[in-house]
Amino acid sequence: MRAGRRIETPLGEEVVAELRVGDRVLISGRLYVARDAAHKRLVEDLLEGRSPPIDLEGAIIYYMAPTPPKPGQILGAAGPTTSIRMDPYLEPLLRRGLRGTIGKGYRSGRARELMRRYRAVYFAAIGGAGAYYSNKIKSSRLVAYGDLGPEALLEIRVEDFPAIVANDIYGGDLFEQAVRRWRK
Amino acid sequence: MRRISASEIEEAARKLVRATFSNLSVLEERYKLALRLEESELGREALSILLENARIAGERGIPVCQDTGVAVFYVRLGQEVVVEGGGLVEAINRGVARAYSEAYLRKSIVSDPLYDRRNTGDNTPAIIHVEPIPGSELRMGFMPKGAGAENMSRVKMLKPADGLEGLKRFVLEVVERAGANACPPLVIGVGVGGTLDTVGWLAKKALFREWGRRHPDERYARLEEELLEEVNALGIGPQGFGGRLTALDVRIEHAPCHMASLPAAVNLNCHVHRVGWISL
Numbered sequence: 001m002r003a004g005r006r007i008e009t010p011l012g013e014e015v016v017a018e019l020r021v022g023d024r025v026l027i028s029g030r031l032y033v034a035r036d037a038a039h040k041r042l043v044e045d046l047l048e049g050r051s052p053p054i055d056l057e058g059a060i061i062y063y064m065a066p067t068p069p070k071p072g073q074i075l076g077a078a079g080p081t082t083s084i085r086m087d088p089y090l091e092p093l094l095r096r097g098l099r100g101t102i103g104k105g106y107r108s109g110r111a112r113e114l115m116r117r118y119r120a121v122y123f124a125a126i127g128g129a130g131a132y133y134s135n136k137i138k139s140s141r142l143v144a145y146g147d148l149g150p151e152a153l154l155e156i157r158v159e160d161f162p163a164i165v166a167n168d169i170y171g172g173d174l175f176e177q178a179v180r181r182w183r184k
Numbered sequence: 185m186r187r188i189s190a191s192e193i194e195e196a197a198r199k200l201v202r203a204t205f206s207n208l209s210v211l212e213e214r215y216k217l218a219l220r221l222e223e224s225e226l227g228r229e230a231l232s233i234l235l236e237n238a239r240i241a242g243e244r245g246i247p248v249c250q251d252t253g254v255a256v257f258y259v260r261l262g263q264e265v266v267v268e269g270g271g272l273v274e275a276i277n278r279g280v281a282r283a284y285s286e287a288y289l290r291k292s293i294v295s296d297p298l299y300d301r302r303n304t305g306d307n308t309p310a311i312i313h314v315e316p317i318p319g320s321e322l323r324m325g326f327m328p329k330g331a332g333a334e335n336m337s338r339v340k341m342l343k344p345a346d347g348l349e350g351l352k353r354f355v356l357e358v359v360e361r362a363g364a365n366a367c368p369p370l371v372i373g374v375g376v377g378g379t380l381d382t383v384g385w386l387a388k389k390a391l392f393r394e395w396g397r398r399h400p401d402e403r404y405a406r407l408e409e410e411l412l413e414e415v416n417a418l419g420i421g422p423q424g425f426g427g428r429l430t431a432l433d434v435r436i437e438h439a440p441c442h443m444a445s446l447p448a449a450v451n452l453n454c455h456v457h458r459v460g461w462i463s464l
Contacts, residue, residue: 022226037301067250067290076288077241077250082332082365104332105365106424126233126423127332127367128456130250131241149303150290162233164226164425175364178426182224182419 004162010058011099011121019121019165021172026160027123031062031102033154035081038145039089042153046092053144053153056096060123061086063103065150067130074140075156077130080104083122087111094118102163106175116171123163124174136161186262186320188464190270193322196462197279200326201255202287204460205247210395211238211456218369218422218429218455227427234422234455249456252289253328255280255310258392264320273312276324281306292331313385322464325392333370333452336362339384342446351376351448352411358450359415359431364424367454370431372415375449377439387451390435392459399436408434422455432457 004024067076083103104127166174215235284307294301375386398405411434421427
């Protein structure tokens, strides 16, 4: 992929303000890994007044559930899952300071509006590139919900994890732009 | 009459799953071909990463995609075969459980859709379609089916008056709505005819078809070509990043239906589409 701009977590508001749809980025630092079941629990914690097991301020959540690692590996395949399934859980997380999400596919209109309002970006990763992304992960730690198996909440450290800005805080959408340009 | 033991079937299912996941050259060839056809810059970048991904998967022994799917089996069972020493379904499930554990594949099945979404821990039960055929052969097809593309698939009971044009509109509508979410470039299975329950299977059966084959009826073969061209005119492109390649193939399976019906199903599969076969 074309070399991208290096960004680090936690994401500052000023970095988010500079990102535009179509920008290639290389993300380094801490990511939280969560998908359907972990989101349900996380949001239940928040709505019922319990403190969440992760610090969401400036955080990026990666929508993913890896294959189990072989002995000596950090994680197995670790590519993105479809983001739109997590849209119903987005607002309470944004309210706590979540500033970015990584996944694949397009987001709902409601999620896009929320990202604009709370100044958060969505990064598209390449679906099906599980081994490629696995190579970008330098450590992994179970944070919560271990009983969910592959859906548990993890904290991972990544180096130069490539992604593309798919929704910026100005309402831009990569997928809409793509179809407008390429539709015959 | 031919006797096949359940343990032979279990071993064949295990081997089939392992072999299907190990077959990376088919993916590398697919991405190389796609790179020759795709024009969009971002689409090509995505395809280059997918090609590199297949290479890394081979080198490091990691699955290409973390969604190692629900295990779908298409069993063509000769009517002269007698399965001994256990059940066919149980044998296949044991083979699946062993393969998913041995190969460090993800276990993605939850036990109950509504009340107890607890992971079953071994990726069973598999989805097993058994079709009786004449003779004494047992032939098993296996396809790991990821949820990203499955979730964007649809069934619709069209009206006979909708006809060919209605079917085409439906297919395009499904692909357009799926967009980036089904992980294009796609392989598209279309079922038409039958009933609500069978048309979904027709669409999935189309996905089991050998790569590069067209429908033997030239009218359907032509329709497959037309649909492929129209789907690729949508501009969705690899990963929804825009481009010429929204789908790699469209296959149609059809069946007779009630005079009042025109059932249609579109079963999408992602670019990591793989099917393996084994004969006993």
